Amino acid sequence: MRAPDRPTFDDETSKEIYQYVERHGTAARHRVRDAASVSAERFQEHLDDLKTKGYLEEDGGTIRVPLDAGSIEEYTTDDLTYTVRPARHTDFEAVVDAIRDVTATETYVVAETVAEQLLYDDTISRHTTVESRMFFVATVDAEVVGWTHLDLPHVEKLRDTAQLTVGVRPDYRGQGIGTRLLSRGLDWAEANGYRKVYNSVPATNDVALAFLGEHGWNTEGIRKNHYTIDDELVDEVMMAYEF
The missing domain is CATH 1.10.10 (Arc Repressor Mutant, subunit A)
Structure with a gap:
C-alpha cells in the first residue's frame, strides 16, 4: 500500500x-x-x-515505519530455485554488494546513486513525510542475487510516479530473475495507484536498454552528453512504463 x-x-x-x-x-x-x-x-x-x-x-x-510489501514467492527453473520477497533490514549489506556487483560490469548511474544513498541512510527501509523507499530482492540459497527498488516521493505533484531500478548479478542472469523482479516492482506500483514508473540509463548500457524495451518500456527523451564516463560524454536515455 x-x-x-x-x-x-x-x-x-x-x-x-x-x-x-x-x-x-x-x-x-x-x-x-x-x-x-x-x-x-x-x-x-x-x-x-x-x-x-x-x-x-x-x-x-x-x-x-511499516510499509506493506507483500509475500514471498518461489520460482524454479531447470537450473535453480529462487525466491522474490520484500527486502529486510538484515539484507542491507547484501543489497549494496549486489548493486556494486552489477555496476562493476556495466554503467548504471542511477543504481550507483541508490547504493550510495543506502550507505548514507544506513538502512534498507525509508519512510518520511517527503519520500519512501521500497526494495524487493531475489535470493538463491539465502544469497541476494538481484533487487528491484522503488523510490516513492510524497510531494503532491509527484505522488503518481516512482523511480524504479532493477538488477541481477551477472552469474545469475538468463534464469528469468530480472523479469520476475521487474514484474514484482511494477505490480506493486500499479496496485498502489501509481500511473508511471521511470528509469534513466546511459546510452552505452545496451543490456539495460534492451531489457527494459523488451518489457514494454518506452523512451521518453534523451539528454545529450549528460554523463561523463571514462572521460567520455555519454547521453542519458530516459525510459518509462505507464499503466
Whole structure:
C-alpha cells in the first residue's frame, strides 16, 4: 500500500518516538528509547501503543515505519530455485554488494546513486513525510542475487510516479530473475495507484536498454552528453512504463 496517512497522537511522547523513527527510516530500539526522555517503563507503554495502532513495527530490536510489501514467492527453473520477497533490514549489506556487483560490469548511474544513498541512510527501509523507499530482492540459497527498488516521493505533484531500478548479478542472469523482479516492482506500483514508473540509463548500457524495451518500456527523451564516463560524454536515455 502507499505510505500510511499522517498518524494522530494522544501525547507528545508518542509523537516524539514516531517522528524519531520516521526521520531515520529505521532505528535501533536503544537509540529511540534514549531520544524519548521518559523512563524505560513509559517508553515501552508508548511503543506498544504505536505498534498496536500500526504506526510502528519492531523486529529484533530494530524499529521502523511499516510499509506493506507483500509475500514471498518461489520460482524454479531447470537450473535453480529462487525466491522474490520484500527486502529486510538484515539484507542491507547484501543489497549494496549486489548493486556494486552489477555496476562493476556495466554503467548504471542511477543504481550507483541508490547504493550510495543506502550507505548514507544506513538502512534498507525509508519512510518520511517527503519520500519512501521500497526494495524487493531475489535470493538463491539465502544469497541476494538481484533487487528491484522503488523510490516513492510524497510531494503532491509527484505522488503518481516512482523511480524504479532493477538488477541481477551477472552469474545469475538468463534464469528469468530480472523479469520476475521487474514484474514484482511494477505490480506493486500499479496496485498502489501509481500511473508511471521511470528509469534513466546511459546510452552505452545496451543490456539495460534492451531489457527494459523488451518489457514494454518506452523512451521518453534523451539528454545529450549528460554523463561523463571514462572521460567520455555519454547521453542519458530516459525510459518509462505507464499503466
